[in-house]
Amino acid sequence: MATLRPRDLGRVRRALDAKAADLGFAACHIAAPDGMAQAGEHLKTWLAAGHAGDMAWMADTMARRADPRALWPQVRSIIMLTMAYGPESDALATLRAPSCGNISVYARHRDYHDVIKGRLKQLGQWLLGQSGSGEIKVFVDTAPVMEKPLAAAAGLGWQGRHTNLVSREGGSWLFLGAIFTDLPFDADMPEDDHCGSCHACLDICPTKAFPAPYQLDARRCISYLTIEHKGFIAAELRPLLGNRIYGCDDCLAVCPWNKFAQGARLIQLQARADLVAPSLAQLAAQDDAKFRAFFAGSPVKRIGQARFLRNILIAIGNSGETTLLASALAHLHHDSPLVRGMAIWACGRLASPAKCRELVAQHLPFEGDAEVCAEWQALGDKA
Numbered sequence: 054m055a056t057l058r059p060r061d062l063g064r065v066r067r068a069l070d071a072k073a074a075d076l077g078f079a080a081c082h083i084a085a086p087d088g089m090a091q092a093g094e095h096l097k098t099w100l101a102a103g104h105a106g107d108m109a110w111m112a113d114t115m116a117r118r119a120d121p122r123a124l125w126p127q128v129r130s131i132i133m134l135t136m137a138y139g140p141e142s143d144a145l146a147t148l149r150a151p152s153c154g155n156i157s158v159y160a161r162h163r164d165y166h167d168v169i170k171g172r173l174k175q176l177g178q179w180l181l182g183q184s185g186s187g188e189i190k191v192f193v194d195t196a197p198v199m200e201k202p203l204a205a206a207a208g209l210g211w212q213g214r215h216t217n218l219v220s221r222e223g224g225s226w227l228f229l230g231a232i233f234t235d236l237p238f239d240a241d242m243p244e245d246d247h248c249g250s251c252h253a254c255l256d257i258c259p260t261k262a263f264p265a266p267y268q269l270d271a272r273r274c275i276s277y278l279t280i281e282h283k284g285f286i287a288a289e290l291r292p293l294l295g296n297r298i299y300g301c302d303d304c305l306a307v308c309p310w311n312k313f314a315q316g317a318r319l320i321q322l323q324a325r326a327d328l329v330a331p332s333l334a335q336l337a338a339q340d341d342a343k344f345r346a347f348f349a350g351s352p353v354k355r356i357g358q359a360r361f362l363r364n365i366l367i368a369i370g371n372s373g374e375t376t377l378l379a380s381a382l383a384h385l386h387h388d389s390p391l392v393r394g395m396a397i398w399a400c401g402r403l404a405s406p407a408k409c410r411e412l413v414a415q416h417l418p419f420e421g422d423a424e425v426c427a428e429w430q431a432l433g434d435k436a
């Protein structure tokens with residue numbers, strides 16, 4: 054256990070903000086391990102309602118998520134940090150270019166997990182150097198930690214109606230990271246909710262994924278559907294995805310507090326020009342090796358090519374561009390049933406009824422996968 058005198062602890066606390074800023078963080082506040090109020094209960098309600106979809110890892114780790122002390126009993130304070138990644142131009146512009154794929158802003162650059170974890174470790178090492186004793190653990194996104202309620206408890210901002218953390222100084226284009234420490238820092242005061250009467254984020258959601266303000270049903274969220282969900286996307290949701298091929302930013306982008314948003318300070322978090330509006334035809338033409346090379350270092354690589362092609366084919370189906378029919382036809386023989394299934398759906402959206410009937414007659418008799426057969430049957434019924 055750390056044994057710093059209160060006076061020294063105060064000195065380290067004051068220097069922490071400056072060090073965090075040096076490392077590229079936008080803000081740094083401290084929460085008490087028991088500061089999350091209702092979050093654990095809300096997590097249980099959310100899981101019981103099925104809102105996590107097939108993210109079984111959320112339920113598997115519920116006890117540790119709901120209470121930081123269950124994750125690490127020695128924790129005395131939690132240093133919460135934000136890192137800005139505001140887009141340089143209109144985040145929703147690519148949605149108006151149907152032959153391009155829209156990759157959400159958070160994935161247009163190097164994987165933030167790697168970048169932020171590196172910076173958290175540097176800050177943690179600095180902290181250990183200052184205190185001369187103690188232990189730290191650093192977390193970003195993937196650990197069983199409720200980062201948004203902890204950031205809100207630390208006063209970095211509040212959870213807006215879209216459930217993400219919004220800050221008066223930095224809007225909502227913010228990544229979160231946490232350093233658990235056994236140093237007993239004083240906790241900062243939480244921030245009030247400043248959503249007021251606004252509900253812009255709820256209104257814009259293309260899939261109506263909010264059953265109520267401050268609650269998200271992930272099963273309808275395009276971010277979940279395009280990134281976390283591994284299987285077929287329900288037919289009634291596919292048209293609502295538009296050309297969003299990896300994540301979704303609509304509810305973040307409309308938040309009025311983003312007039313205070315800051316752009317990414319770290320070069321690794323600045324958008325790659327070729328990921329702002331990539332051509333659907335070009336993405337669909339990549340083989341696995343090209344996909345891996347193109348998305349090296351990007352979070353997109355994490356979902357693998359079959360799931361990414363699923364998303365691209367849905368966007369192709371939604372494009373209304375008959376010139377993209379060739380890209381869909383080219384995937385009717387793909388090894389993955391997921392890709393074949395969505396290629397069929399895209400053909401159904403772009404080809405003439407006569408062409409659809411011809412495709413069904415050619416392919417259905419030779420298809421062995423039940424879900425893909427169902428896609429052919431649906432196409433036959435429609436044509």
Ligand code: B12
Nearest residue numbers: 092095099157194200202217218228229267276277300301
């Ligand atoms: C699971 C997850 C997802 C899921 C579920 C999202 C969600 N809202 O829960 C999916 C895949 C959909 C997702 C999407 C996105 N995510 Co995400 N995700 C997470 C993760 C891993 C856990 C979040 C969690 O604990 N959810 C469980 C719910 C219960 O927790 P909660 O949202 O805090 O719920 C609160 C309220 O909704 C409310 N509540 C819930 N139920 C109820 C019930 C009642 C009755 C009441 C009154 C209130 C209430 O109280 C809860 C506790 O305070 C975190 C990282 C982490 N380890 O924390 C990143 C994280 C939240 N994601 C992040 C991002 C950037 C996104 C996207 C913007 C990515 C994108 N562009 O596509 C979208 C945003 C979608 C949205 N509107 O939330 C960032 C958010 C940063 C920020 N500023 O807040 C995080 C923190 C990652 C990070 N380290 O930066 N994500």
Ligand code: SF4
Nearest residue numbers: 258274275301303304
């Ligand atoms: S990320 Fe998109 S789909 Fe998900 S809640 Fe926000 S607006 Fe809706």
Ligand code: SF4
Nearest residue numbers: 213214248251254308
């Ligand atoms: S868009 Fe409006 S309601 Fe949604 S988080 Fe921002 S201020 Fe709150």
